[in-house]
Amino acid sequence: MTHDHDLVLRPTAAQISTALNPPPGRNGGDLVVETLAGLGATTVFGLPGQHALGMFDALRRSALRYVGLRVENNAGFAADAYGRITGEAAPLLLSTGPGALTSLAALQEAAAASAPVLAISSQIPTPGLGGGRHGYLHELPDQAASFRGVVKSVHTVRTQSQIPSAIAAAWQSALTAPHGPVWVEIPQDVLLAETSLPVVTAMDATPDDLVPRPELMAVAADLLSRAARPAIIAGGGVVRSDASGKLKALAEKLDAPVVTTFGGKGAFPWNHPLSLQSWLEDRHTTDFLEDADVLLVVGSGLGELSSNYHTFKPRGRVVQIEADLGKLESNHPALGIHADARLALQALLETVEERTDESAPQRVREVLSQVTARIAAQELTLEQDVLASVRRALPADSPSCWDMTILAYWAWSAFDAQGPNTMHSAQGAGGLGYGFPAALGAAAADPGRPVLAVSGDGGALYSIAELATARQYNLPVTWLIVDDGGYGILREYMTDAFGEATATELTRPDYVALAESFGVPGVRTTPETLEEDLTKALASPGPSVVVLPAVLRMFAPTHLG
Secondary structure, eight states: OOOGGGOOOOOOHHHHHHHHSOOSSOBHHHHHHHHHHHHTOOEEEEOOOGGGHHHHHHHTTSOOEEEEOSSHHHHHHHHHHHHHHHOSOEEEEEOSTHHHHTTHHHHHHHHHHTOOEEEEEEESOGGGTTSOOOOOTTOOTTTTHHHHTTSSOEEEOOSGGGHHHHHHHHHHHHHSSSOOOEEEEEEHHHHHSBOOSOOOOOOOOOOOOOOOOHHHHHHHHHHHHHOSSEEEEEOHHHHHTTOHHHHHHHHHHHTOOEEEOSTTTTSSOTTSTTBOTTOOSSHHHHHHHHTOSEEEEESOOOOTGGGTTTTOOOOSEEEEEESOGGGTTSSSOOEEEESOHHHHHHHHHHHSOOOOOTTHHHHHHHHHHHHHHHHHTTOOHHHHHHHHHHHHHSOTTOOEEEOSSHHHHHHHHHOOOOSTTOEEESTTTOOTTOHHHHHHHHHHHOTTSOEEEEEEHHHHTTTTTHHHHHHHHTOOEEEEEEEOSBOHHHHHHHHHHHSSOOSOBOOOOOHHHHHHHTTOOEEEOOTTTHHHHHHHHHHSSSOEEEEEEOOOOOOOOSSOO
8 A cells, every 4th residue: 555655756857857967056045045936935035144145146046036125124024924914934034143133023023923934044154153253254152042032943054955954844834833933044155155956846845734632622612502601802813824714604603702802803804793893902891701601712822912911800711722832821721722723713613503692792782882982081083083094095905014103002902904814013022113114025915905004203213214125116005104203102101100201202304305215205194184195195006105293192091990
C-alpha cells in the first residue's frame, strides 16, 4: 500500500535541465527571493542596508513586487496590515543591527494582533556569530535574542543550503494559528556569495491545523444548548480565521447576543438584532455579559481592553476558544478549548441544539439604548458627528487603519466597520505611528480600493517620511490627521490624574503645506465640511491628506467606579 508521505514528486525534464544548469550570477539573496516566490509571496516590504544588499540585488532578478518604506518600523506596520488583509505571510526585508531593531515595535504589534509577518534580516558575517566581539558594523552579541520575546519563532541560517528550509519553516510558523510574526536572519557573507545551488521552485509549507478536541466540543455544545441566557464575545481570532459567517450562523441558531472586541471589529453585523456592537468600555455591556449563564468567548483572551479594564467578572460558565495557548484561561476560569476559531465554530454549528429566545433582541435593544443615553448625557456631539462623517465618506468595502488617537478610541466602540477585516488599529501593542504606514500596506494588498488612515498630529509625526512612499508608489491612501496641538489622549489622562498635563503639547508643521511639498494634495477641513472633503479625497486617485484642526474629548470611562 502506498501512503501519501511515500510519494516523491518526479521532476520534469525541464526542471532537471534547470537544476543541472542554474543561471549564472546568482547569490544567496536569490535563494531568499526564489523561496519567497515558491511559497506564493507576491509583494515584499522593507528597507535596504549594507549587510542586506545581497537580498535587494536579487529582487531585480525576481518577479516579486517591492514596496520600500523610509523607516523600518513603518515597513513593519505596512507588512502587518498586508498580512491582516490578505491572510498571507508578508515578507519584510531588513538589514542588521539598527535596521533590525527599529522594526521591534511593529513586530510587537503584529504579535499582539496575530498578523503574519515574515521578517528576514541580514546578520554580520558568519565568523561573528556566537557572541564573539569582532567589531563588525552593526554587530550585536546575539541579535536573535532581541526578537525571541516578540516573535513566534526565530530561525538563524549559517549556510546557503539552509535558506529555503529555514524560510519555509518560518512561513509555516507565521501562518499556523494563531498567526504572528517570525524572524529569519542570514549572515552577510551567505547572502553575497555566489551560489551554484539549483533555482528554488515550489516549496511546501502548509500551516498546521489547530483542531479542537471533540470531547471538549461536546461539553461546550451541551452547555450552550441548555443555556437560559447565552452570550458571545467575538475577538480578533474570528476575523483572522475568516469565521464571521460561522459566528453569525451560530449566534442565530442559539439566539445568543454577540459583542465584538476592538480587535474583532466587523466579525458580526453591526445592526443585527443580536448585535451588542463593540461597547466593551461600558458598564451596561459589562453587566449584561456578567449576567450570561453561559458565555462563549471566541478568539479573545479577555485582556485589558476586552474586559472593561479587568472589571468584568463573569458569574456564569465561560467557554473560551483560543488559538494562543498562553491566553487560554489566563484571565478567567473557563472550559478552555485550544483551537482555531473557524474549526471550533464549525464543530459547534454541527452539534449544538437550536434554541429560541424571543426576548434576546429586546434585551439587546435595551442595552444599546442605555449606552446611547449615557453618551448623550456627556455633550459629545462634535465627536459623534466627526465619526459619523468619516463613516459616511468611507466606502463600505474600503479598509481603514487607525493610529492611537482619540478618534480611534471612539471608533473602537462606536464605529461600524461594515464587514470583517476592514478596520485595523494598533490596539494590540498600542504604539504610536501605526495608521498611515499600515494604510500603505493595505493599499498594496488591494490597490483597487481607496484606504483611509486616521492619525492625531502626534502620531502623524512618526510617519511623515512615508508621504514619500505614498507618492512614489501612487498608493490610494487618504490620510486624515486630527490636529489638536499635542498628545490629546495623554493630555486628558494627565489632567484627570494630576490636575494638569506635562509634556503633551507639540510644535507641529503645517501638514497641508508639508503634504504638498511631497507632491501629495492636501486640504484643511472643518467638522462641517469633513464628509465632503473626505469623500472627494477618497474618490481621487493616489494619496491625499485631509487635516482637521479639532480638540476632541473621550467619553467618560465606566471602569473607575
